[in-house]
Amino acid sequence: MSGAIIFIQEDLKISEVQEEVLVGILSIISLLGSLAGGRTSDIIGRKWTIAFAAVIFQIGAAIMTFAPSFQILMIGRVLAGVGIGFGVMIAPVYIAEISPTVDRGSLTSFPEIFINLGILLGYVSNYAFSGFSVHINWRVMLAVGILPSVFIGFALFIIPESPRWLVMQNRVEDARSVLLKTNENETDVDERLSEIVAAAGMSNGEKNEEKAVWRELLSPSPPLRRMLITGFGIQCFQQITGIDATVYYSPEIFKEAGIENNSKLLAATVAVGVTKTAFILIATFLVDRVGRKPLLYVSTIGMTVCLLTLSLTLGFLGHGQLGIALAVLCVCGNVAFFSVGMGPICWILTSEIFPLRLRAQASALGAVGNRVCSGLIAMSFLSLSRTITVGGTFFLFALLSALSVLFAYKCVPETKGKSLEQIELLFENHNEWQGSEVEMGDSEHLVQKA
Numbered sequence: 001m002s003g004a005i006i007f008i009q010e011d012l013k014i015s016e017v018q019e020e021v022l023v024g025i026l027s028i029i030s031l032l033g034s035l036a037g038g039r040t041s042d043i044i045g046r047k048w049t050i051a052f053a054a055v056i057f058q059i060g061a062a063i064m065t066f067a068p069s070f071q072i073l074m075i076g077r078v079l080a081g082v083g084i085g086f087g088v089m090i091a092p093v094y095i096a097e098i099s100p101t102v103d104r105g106s107l108t109s110f111p112e113i114f115i116n117l118g119i120l121l122g123y124v125s126n127y128a129f130s131g132f133s134v135h136i137n138w139r140v141m142l143a144v145g146i147l148p149s150v151f152i153g154f155a156l157f158i159i160p161e162s163p164r165w166l167v168m169q170n171r172v173e174d175a176r177s178v179l180l181k182t183n184e185n186e187t188d189v190d191e192r193l194s195e196i197v198a199a200a201g202m203s204n205g206e207k208n209e210e211k212a213v214w215r216e217l218l219s220p221s222p223p224l225r226r227m228l229i230t231g232f233g234i235q236c237f238q239q240i241t242g243i244d245a246t247v248y249y250s251p252e253i254f255k256e257a258g259i260e261n262n263s264k265l266l267a268a269t270v271a272v273g274v275t276k277t278a279f280i281l282i283a284t285f286l287v288d289r290v291g292r293k294p295l296l297y298v299s300t301i302g303m304t305v306c307l308l309t310l311s312l313t314l315g316f317l318g319h320g321q322l323g324i325a326l327a328v329l330c331v332c333g334n335v336a337f338f339s340v341g342m343g344p345i346c347w348i349l350t351s352e353i354f355p356l357r358l359r360a361q362a363s364a365l366g367a368v369g370n371r372v373c374s375g376l377i378a379m380s381f382l383s384l385s386r387t388i389t390v391g392g393t394f395f396l397f398a399l400l401s402a403l404s405v406l407f408a409y410k411c412v413p414e415t416k417g418k419s420l421e422q423i424e425l426l427f428e429n430h431n432e433w434q435g436s437e438v439e440m441g442d443s444e445h446l447v448q449k450a
Contacts, residue, residue, distance in 0.1 A: 001142075007134050007138040016382055022070070026378075029085070033087075034088065035085075037367070042360050050094065054083070055149075057079075060078070060083055061076065061142060061149075062076070063075055065143040088371070089367040096352055109287060120277045123269045127267060130263060167193075175193060223428045227354055232366050239374040242393075242400075244374045245377050249381055250269045252382070257326075272332055293414050297409075314391035352420060
């Protein structure tokens, strides 16, 4: 959308407020998909919730492609947002539930990898199709988004259902068969299966005695409250530090720095996409080796420095070559540090920390916080930039990023190498929750390894 919006403005003659609404509504509406996704995945399963998300997104993308007016374009954008809401909630949960403990962090970061790859392909397609006529180019840019969800249809013939969901449905033998596909040692499989059965509350008849899920979430016990603070908090911090504003409005940022040609603007956004995708691969390699917290420290501190430098660059260096170079460098640096830690680890932690009986619904709640913050940032960025300047807006993002460093220190435990059931026990102990084995100094070892 960041590239398409340039041509949508020209073709459909939309106002700046309509531009903000069109960009930001996706995140706001996606919360509906995220909210519904938790309950839906508990009823029909994780696998078929993924399929449902793909179908809704395809319909939305098709409507946007052929939209003759702003109003029809908004209908397609809303449907695409609902599909994305389902997707961002269910993908990490499914992967966390099906992955072996030793590889769970790396595998759960896959959604973030492919989100970044999708953003990069979007930037590239924007650049590639920008030479078409104004009436056609933005439609083609949006239409190519249908293709990845088509591949999900083929994947459904291969991927199994989540073993933890199968246990919740009392299909224990089916769950065992799925676990055997990811672990050849039958003893380990039986041990893991007994842990899952116990966590689901089926081994001692607890399942029917559990409070309603939402009642438990709204009136949480102290351990669950700590889980909610960690999960909901990191989801909100991921977005209020301005990453979606950087992605959606990167052409606006570069225009503010002094780049004027549309082709050069789109080429600069491709550099952002390449950087974002390359560094998420680094995170995937390191997250199960060095842990979640060291990556979070490097990520949040690096983002703070880049956002502050970008703010000062836009505010004081004007439109010279130095200002342009620093702006591009800072934007690329910001998305690089985001991709190394805050981007993937946010979703990894949210899919890891909640008990099985609450995991889908609690993850949905975290995704709602993420989407609301994303939407508010996306829908207010242009207006805020006009009020306090683009540089002032990024100074505000830098302050919020500095707060995220403190949040990571105080509220995020280290979950590396622990099974999902062991992580649940970790939150029972308040001291472990805060100390969690990894302190700020451990990030120094990460820098040495990198």
